[in-house]
Amino acid sequence: MSNEREQDFIFTDADFRRVVNIIYARAGIRLNESKQSMVYSRLARRLRALNLEKFSDYLNFLEAEPKHEEWQQFTNALTTNLTFFFREKHHFEMLSDQLHKLHGPVRIWCSASSTGEEPYSLAMTAVEAYGRLRPEVEIIASDLDTHVLSKAKNGIYSMDKLDKVSPERCKTFFxxxxxxxxxxxxxxxxxxxxxxxxxxxxxxxSWPLTPYFDAIFCRNVMIYFDQATQRVMLEKMGRLLKPNGLLYVGHSENLHHMSEWFHSCGKTVYRLTDKAIHEWGLSK
Incomplete structure (x- = not known):
């Protein structure tokens, strides 16, 4: 990449490799060579904000200040947040079927909430399933990126973001x-x-979460992690599920390497195996 291209800041191949190693160690995110331009454009904003001229100076600053608030800015900049309402709609149809079978308080964890479209889609699905605006459903929506969490909490969207939402839902929920x-x-x-x-x-x-969840949405998250990291993360999620709970993953993801603990029960939807329920001390 680098000095040979016209850029506002000096960004070498060695700088890119440092970014790759740092974000992997910090957040488990794997960046391949095709992401060099993305890394430059997103982190260049941080160099401007700090009045720096070289990426090496920025990375040296981060490594010298391991607890500095700039680490959050760095992580936010490199987090991908592609999402829209009712993405992969078959999951919401299956969730609706699941909710119809549940009684009493229901708990759902959306583990990569981004700017909020996914957790609000979950909430709309719950309202429709139970036929009331205040169902007994608690949704925990989490993300690594503090900026998108703030936007999600506000729940304000431009009208073009509602293109995939039916007119009836727009009228009812917005x-x-x-x-x-x-x-x-x-x-x-x-x-x-x-x-x-x-x-x-x-x-x-550890995660600041209380067991147990009826459903966990972890969609289009595992693609950023290697298989060893996936195994650790998914086992921890499995231990947070109720015995009959469901784990929803992304359209390009599967849990074949976790067949000891999860088995498929639908299109990219999984249940705990009997072995998992027994060994993790859960009871049906």
Whole structure:
């Protein structure tokens, strides 16, 4: 890459390799060679903010200050947050079927909530399944990126973000902005109150979560981790599931390497095996 290209900041191949190693150690995110331009464009904003000229100076600064708040900015910049409402709609149809069979308080964890479209889609599904705006459903929505969590908590979206939401759902679940807020819509208060947003690093030794969940959504997350990291993370998630709970993963992900603990029960949806339930001390 590098000095030969016209750039505002000096960014060498060695700098890119350092970024790759640092973000993997920090967040478990694997970046391949095709991400060099993305890394440059996203981190260049941080160099401008800190008035630095070279990526090496920025990386040296981070490594010299392991607890500095800039680490969060660095991590936020390299986190991918592609999402939209009701993405992979078959999962929400299956969740609706699951909810119809459950009685009493229901708990759902959305482990990569991004800007909020996924947890709000979960909330809408719950409202429709139970036929009331305040069902007994608690949703924990977590992400590593503090910026997207803040946006998600506000629940405000431009109207183009609602293109994939039916007119009926738009009318039921969103309030259109007026005056200076025209062109935007906000998720209804009742849905926002169903969701608790938390910052969670899935690589952390422990998660600030209370067992047990009826459903865990971990979609399009594992693609960023190597298989050894996936195994650790998925086993921890499995131990947080109720015996009949479901784990929903992304369209390009599978748990074949975790067949000891999970078995498929639908398109990229998994249940705990009897062995997992027995060895982890769960009971049906």
């Amino acid at each position: 309030l259109k902005g007026k005056g200076e807020n025209i062109g935007q819509a906000r998720v209804r208060k009742e849905l926002r109150e169903m969701i608790e947003f938390k910052q969670i690093n899935l690589l952390a030794h």
